[in-house]
Amino acid sequence: MRKVAKFLTVAAAMFGAAIGVQQSANAGFVGAPINLRGAIQYIKFDQPTLPPMAFTMFCLKYENECKPHRMVFRGGRLKLTPERVAQLQDVNQQVNAAIRPEPNLEGLRGEKWLLHPTSGDCNDYAVTKRHDLIQKGWPARSVLLSEVVTTWGEHHLVVVVRTFSGDLVLDNLTGHILPWSKKPYRWVRIQTPKNPNYWASLGDRNV
Numbered sequence: 001m002r003k004v005a006k007f008l009t010v011a012a013a014m015f016g017a018a019i020g021v022q023q024s025a026n027a028g029f030v031g032a033p034i035n036l037r038g039a040i041q042y043i044k045f046d047q048p049t050l051p052p053m054a055f056t057m058f059c060l061k062y063e064n065e066c067k068p069h070r071m072v073f074r075g076g077r078l079k080l081t082p083e084r085v086a087q088l089q090d091v092n093q094q095v096n097a098a099i100r101p102e103p104n105l106e107g108l109r110g111e112k113w114l115l116h117p118t119s120g121d122c123n124d125y126a127v128t129k130r131h132d133l134i135q136k137g138w139p140a141r142s143v144l145l146s147e148v149v150t151t152w153g154e155h156h157l158v159v160v161v162r163t164f165s166g167d168l169v170l171d172n173l174t175g176h177i178l179p180w181s182k183k184p185y186r187w188v189r190i191q192t193p194k195n196p197n198y199w200a201s202l203g204d205r206n207v
């Protein structure tokens with residue numbers, strides 16, 4: 001009986017420690033309504049599709065942003081450590097604060113995806129965040145641009161970060177970093193991990 005009681009005490013302590021680690025990791029998303037546990041869902045890449053025309057022009061201007069990189073391991077997902085959580089937050093907040101919102105009133109003709117402009121629209125926020133994360137050491141295969149449609153019918157560009165804790169979204173419309181399955185968007189297309197020049201449509205999701 002004493003051995004059983006001792007075992008239960010040790011097991012309870014280990015369980016409590018595990019919960020503490022999980023809570024500590026989640027606490028890194030300060031102010032973000034995110035619960036990674038139970039919300040893990042990965043994006044399913046569907047059929048190959050053409051990239052946005054503005055992306056092709058962006059690649060002509062910024063060639064280094066579109067160079068394919070050799071994948072070190074299959075899948076390309078990263079472990080979400082507290083340090084990486086802090087980096088995601090910093091980049092999301094800094095870029096959101098550094099670029100003054102300026103809507104594009106000229107439609108497709110007026111789309112100019114720029115890195116670190118003083119003012120711009122969602123495209124400029126997204127490509128700048130991706131650039132900054134890669135500069136900080138994040139592999140390109142885990143930081144992807146994705147086109148979505150908002151609930152009010154506007155095409156919008158975000159950054160998807162692929163982690164083992166789920167696919168997370170950096171968005172200039174909010175300071176919160178959320179799992180992709182929690183965003184109220186219609187997902188149109190996304191860069192593929194193996195080559196940023198290749199895009200794919202997204203498979204159905206269950207939310």
